[in-house]
Amino acid sequence: MDLIELKRINKQYENKEKVIEDFDLNIKKGDFTVFLGPSGCGKSTLLRMIAGLEKISAGELLINGELQNDLPPKERNIAMVFQNYALYPHMSVEKNMGFGLKMRGIDKQIIKQKVTDAAKILNLTDYLDKFPGNLSGGQQQRVALGRAIVRESEIYLMDEPLSNLDAKLRAVMREEIVTLHKQMAATTIYVTHDQTEAMTMADRIVILNHGDIQQIGTPKEVYQRPQNMFVASFIGIPPMNLIPLKNHDGKYYLENAELSLKDDLGNQPLVFGIRPEDAFVDNAAPLKMKVTYIEDMGADRYVHGLVNGTKFTLRDGSNNDYQVDQEIGVGFTAQQVSFFDQVSTNRVEANLWK
Amino acid sequence: MKKVQKIQGWALFIILLIIGLLMVYPMIWMLVSSVKSANEILNQPLQLIPRSFHFDNFTNALKAAPFMQWLWNSAWTTVVIVFMQLFFSSLIAYALTQFKFMGRNVLFAIILATYMLPSATTYIPSYVILGKMHLINSLIGLVISNLANVFVIFLLRQSFMSVPKGIIEAARSDGASEWTILWQIVVPMNKNAVLNATLIGFITNFNGYLWPSLLLNDTKKQVISVGLNSFSNTQGAFDQTFPIIMAGTTIAVVPLIIVYVILQKYFVQSSKTSSIKG
Known part of the structure; x- marks a missing residue:
């Protein structure tokens, strides 16, 4: 049984055309899966449905074989990293990172320990007392990652987390995220429109266009054997x-x-x-x-x-x-x-x- | 060029100083008169600095009327009203900004429409309702009739709208309930609007006159604004009781000044930094 199963998932906003129609996908435990596609292809919508932030119009979402459709986000064991970091501006870095654990009623001492450990991994130890507004973009992104990893979730969802960073920092963070993924042996779904990110980070790339899967494969497969002309012209610079x-x-x-x-x-x-x-x-x-x-x-x-x-x-x-x-x-x-x-x-x- | 700017700066400063003095003058006059003797207040020409200080005006005022009782009545009703208004307004502002439900905009339009209603038109219905609840001539009645405030709802709703959607979603996926998101994320992020509403609510309710004067009859149950007025009306000859009235007025104003001094930096401050980019 695969960790995440999407069965005939549909998404339709009120009185509008379907964004996603009969979408099927299985994701194995421990995989780093990248949803890649041009903007408007439905990749973020899919991610948000898995997170529980967006209602699933029809179809089934299973995690560990259990139906998730009607579970609110807090009852899914999922940590998410947002494109805009979405840090709480009135909380220190430490409080930001510990918030998810606090909401789950974890003991204060344990929270402190976990936040300290995560801060060490992400080079944030000196910034724990600072507020998000006083950090650079790269540091804010690290805090957002830290907020996700302290949760020690089974599944990590990342919605274009690097798109607000400059090219150099992106390259550094790509490596950090892959290293983190390996350390935590967690299952990660990463959404991006940047094929460099997809090619360098993914175990498996899911290429999407207009809500449909164009191809699923390793970076090598999609590059060398594109299954259709869309993939052929989308992948490769x-x-x-x-x-x-x-x-x-x-x-x-x-x-x-x-x-x-x-x-x-x-x-x-x-x-x-x-x-x-x-x-x-x-x-x-x-x-x-x-x-x-x-x-x-x-x-x-x-x-x-x-x-x-x-x-x-x-x-x-x-x-x-x-x-x-x-x-x-x-x-x-x-x-x-x-x-x-x-x-x-x-x-x-x-x-x-x- | 620099010299011209300097002169302009000074001119502006002097103009503002004069306007400021004009505005604050009645207050200064009140403070000064509260320690003058009755004769000195009416002396010609008027003198700002008293020749002798009569602090006994204050003790006389306190003896002449239950100022402390009135102050207490005003203070606790104001605090409770402001607190409850903020509480209820936060709830509805959160619903209006974060939840999607049928008729949301209609609801907001209706709330706004009630703001257009002159408050005087609500006095009679409110009075009848409170009468049926046996809350006439009761401070509890005063509190209950002030639980909702359209202005506070409007202020908080506008401010809550600026909270980025991503932050709410991050909190949801962090496992926070809507209740927690409201009080631990949204309200602290809108601290300035909340404090603004607090200050405005405090001043409005502390100074509220017409409605309490209709609702409350007993001398002991008066709020300070109404009490002060009835006190100055019942003191008889103005020329002799002026210092006592001024002392009473000063006592009435002090709490407001304290609150204003504490909150004024938030009153002026408006924009704030956010940690959202893009």
Whole structure:
């Protein structure tokens, strides 16, 4: 039995369209699961329904096999970290962190001990007497995390906890959260629209769009084998290049070049996909790209251009100079190619000969 | 440029000083007169500093009327009324801001509509109701008829609206009940509004005149404002009893001044920092 089971969960606000329809998902104990998707995809709503902050319109939420639908938040053994930290401004850091335990009637001495321990882990020992208003964003976020971890809950829910921090601090906190998760061996559901967070922290990523699951998998799986074109273009910076293939007499053409497929797909209309790092400059190749713009990131250099009007990006490891409007040939690694159905946008299992 | 600003500053200071003195002058006059002799008060030309101090005006005033009883009546009814008003208003303001229920806005509109009603129109119905409850000429009646205050509800409701939703939700998932969230999170976060309501409520009720004067008959049951008035009306010749009346007035005002001094920094202070970002 899995720790958290969502069975045909629906969410509908009064007289409005369904935000989430018949959502099914099981989450194993100890997993770090990330809900990833663009804003408005329903990921926060799902999290809030698990926390009990949002009513479940239909369906069942089970934790440890027990129905949770009608339990108020305080009766679920869940600790939540909010995007805006949501610290109590009139309480010291110590009181903020201990509030959840106090509400559960835990002995004062024990609360003090647990808060002190958590503060040590989070480097907050010197700030226990301070008030949230006197702390930096990163410190406030640590207090919010501390408030959750002292609870020693079975489940931790995090709603975009790092989105208000600057890039450097985010990288530091990502590592801290993963370390904390491992130390506590707790089950964590983490909501974000930031794929870097998802890729670096998750055991399992659940990619959502319009309230539907697009793909569930490890970071590697969703990156290397995207199940549809949404995932292919959502995951990866820059995203996967997608070019519709032409089909004549049962043969597929990428622009002018014929692609020889191992598999017989009939005349199914296909889209060809390749990641920028699996494409390279090869002036002998039949596929031609017109350079529009070069992006030098320091470690990597991306060459952006148009292949017959469709945007295409490749990562270039050479030191060659390219000019805007220059025409270059594009080669790619045959093993790293993905195919999608043009109509359903779903992945099609097919391989190239070469 | 700097010089001009300096002159402007001084000019502003002097204007404000004059206006301030004009406002505080009656109070000073009252304090000074309470220790003057009757003759000196009416002397021409008027003198601000008394030639001799007659502190016995106060003992005479206390002998002439039950000022201490009246003060006590005013004080405890005011404290109880303010406390109860804050209590009930906090409850309804919390419901109006944190719960979603049918007719919430209608309820608030009705509450506000009663605020438009001139208080004089409520005197007769209130009197009849209290009469049926056998609470005429009773301080308990005075307290009960003041349990709800639309202004306090409005003030707290507006202030409670500024509490970020996230904080309420954090408290809920921390395991706090709605009752605990109200008293341990929302009210402390709105300390300024609560103290504002306390101060305004204290002054309004302590100074309340018309309603207590209708409701209370016995001399012993009077509140200070009504007692003071009847005292000055029954003292006969003004020219001789002026110092005693002024001493009585001073006694009546002292508690208000104390409360004001304690709470005035919150009265002025309005904005506060919050720990919510974004």
